[in-house]
Amino acid sequence: MDYKQLISEKICSTVELEVNFVCGLLEVPPKPEMGDYAFPCFQLAKTLRKAPNAIAVEIAEKINKEGFEKVESLGPYVNFFLDKGVFTKNIVEKVLSEGDSYGSSDFGQGKNICIDYSSPNIAKPFHVGHLFTTVIGNSLYKMFNFVGYNSIGINHLGDWGTQFGKLIYAYKHWSNEEDLEKDPIKELLRIYVKFHDEAEKDETLEDEGRAYFKKLEDGDKEATELWQRFKDVSLREFKKVYDLLGVDFDSYAGESFYNDKMDVIVEELKNKKLLVESNGAQVVNLEEYNMPPCIVLKSDGATIYATRDLAAANYRKNTYDFEKCIYVVGKDQSLHFKQIFKVLELMGNDWAKECHHVPFGLVRFADKKLSTRKGDVIFLDELLAESVAKTLEIINEKNPNLENKEDVSKKVGIGAMIFTYLKNSREKDIVFDWKEMLSFEGETGPYVQYTYARAKSILRRIGEGSGECDYTLLSSKEEFELAKSLEGLQAAIFQAIEKLEPSIVTRYVIEVSKAFNKFYNACQITTAEDSVKNARLKLVSATTVVIKNALNLLGIDAVEQM
Numbered sequence: 001m002d003y004k005q006l007i008s009e010k011i012c013s014t015v016e017l018e019v020n021f022v023c024g025l026l027e028v029p030p031k032p033e034m035g036d037y038a039f040p041c042f043q044l045a046k047t048l049r050k051a052p053n054a055i056a057v058e059i060a061e062k063i064n065k066e067g068f069e070k071v072e073s074l075g076p077y078v079n080f081f082l083d084k085g086v087f088t089k090n091i092v093e094k095v096l097s098e099g100d101s102y103g104s105s106d107f108g109q110g111k112n113i114c115i116d117y118s119s120p121n122i123a124k125p126f127h128v129g130h131l132f133t134t135v136i137g138n139s140l141y142k143m144f145n146f147v148g149y150n151s152i153g154i155n156h157l158g159d160w161g162t163q164f165g166k167l168i169y170a171y172k173h174w175s176n177e178e179d180l181e182k183d184p185i186k187e188l189l190r191i192y193v194k195f196h197d198e199a200e201k202d203e204t205l206e207d208e209g210r211a212y213f214k215k216l217e218d219g220d221k222e223a224t225e226l227w228q229r230f231k232d233v234s235l236r237e238f239k240k241v242y243d244l245l246g247v248d249f250d251s252y253a254g255e256s257f258y259n260d261k262m263d264v265i266v267e268e269l270k271n272k273k274l275l276v277e278s279n280g281a282q283v284v285n286l287e288e289y290n291m292p293p294c295i296v297l298k299s300d301g302a303t304i305y306a307t308r309d310l311a312a313a314n315y316r317k318n319t320y321d322f323e324k325c326i327y328v329v330g331k332d333q334s335l336h337f338k339q340i341f342k343v344l345e346l347m348g349n350d351w352a353k354e355c356h357h358v359p360f361g362l363v364r365f366a367d368k369k370l371s372t373r374k375g376d377v378i379f380l381d382e383l384l385a386e387s388v389a390k391t392l393e394i395i396n397e398k399n400p401n402l403e404n405k406e407d408v409s410k411k412v413g414i415g416a417m418i419f420t421y422l423k424n425s426r427e428k429d430i431v432f433d434w435k436e437m438l439s440f441e442g443e444t445g446p447y448v449q450y451t452y453a454r455a456k457s458i459l460r461r462i463g464e465g466s467g468e469c470d471y472t473l474l475s476s477k478e479e480f481e482l483a484k485s486l487e488g489l490q491a492a493i494f495q496a497i498e499k500l501e502p503s504i505v506t507r508y509v510i511e512v513s514k515a516f517n518k519f520y521n522a523c524q525i526t527t528a529e530d531s532v533k534n535a536r537l538k539l540v541s542a543t544t545v546v547i548k549n550a551l552n553l554l555g556i557d558a559v560e561q562m
């Protein structure tokens, strides 16, 4: 039940106001003594030509109080106190009847949302920053789908550019199939670094690299086969990480996909007189908008990253007719996206305003050993494996007899990493700290997982609560606060997609877990009288549904025991 809507309608039957306007004014008071919702009357003084306090008194007197414990005026406010029993009954029954779909909606039906996320570079390691975009993107993907949109997950692989010419040269000189097969990304990284070391001594190498890239662009058989091979082995490695994380994409159209789709864009830019020459390069001047020019063709006529993004945006609009196109990419590319969106707008595409860059912060390491491995890259698959191993150690200590420990450690260990990334607003930097991240206490993934498992174990032990329930028996502060927290899932999801900020749901699930643990400490279940026990079990059961749904939206699997 949407209480804000209900209250607004009730208010509007006492005074002549718009329901939506009233709904927008309703507040949640800071203290429970002031009720569950409050309606401030300041803004009405003019329209209704009365003092705010008098308006509050009048509304409180006239209003239909059904479903409320009381409605009273306090100064210029009307305070609403929900009837706790009715409220709890409504929410618990709703959660239990809707189950997995509780919190969902058909709001976005018929609308497509493109989400460009993860998008690592071929032949380079999948690093901690790519994990950030991967988990944010994956979570937004799920949230948009949950409220009815059709999300399209796009992995805009970095699979084109001069670096592939260098790699082909390096491979032909310093590597072979066997070494590549053994540990693809490390081998490709090794020869790429070697290329740069050698190029410092021998300038002609850069030309060699360029020549190979030209061959690749011209469709040379050998060059294309090697490039395809690098791409295949890299993707195979990336997919291992995606499998661990449970992430998938609808499209792997990377940069190379746009090779034959850039000419028309360049042509269009020319026709619209947007291209100018600058030091031999073709650029779109953006001085007027306080930005450096957007380079479209380099002086040798080659296209670049930006050219491919212009083509990609057009392709996506034509193919998916998106309502929004979201780019989950690090802060350091903010200027790039501002330029791209501006050029799209100058080309006359009014949909350019529906393109959004979703930046995020940096990842740092609290553990000195990790941060001082200078020059050495941290491999994400190793990091994930370490998280799982460390979780297993903790579980071995806390619950040595647990069945399927491996599976549980995997879900909890990986969930803990995802949770860490999604816990704070995305533009904040992350300090990676094993101890904090894996702790069962505090605002962590394992804490929420543990809360869920604990609730599940209560239901296994005592039962799910059967038959008719008298929810008026759940009148304590803790029970009511828990029920209230369960109501907020959908609002949290809508806020999260509005702000493109999954952390709103993460914070939400932390609050639900805290409310549950307070309830569990304050209220006996086993020894309670049958009727009370029944109602409490239903409340526990509803809590598990909400936590599980919220965790799913973050891309985390809940575990039944831990």
Ligand code: ARG
Pocket: 116, 118, 119, 120, 121, 156, 157, 158, 309, 312, 327, 329
């Ligand atoms: N491959 C790029 C990188 O790793 C990210 C690509 C983001 N998406 C895009 N459409 N530009 O930095």
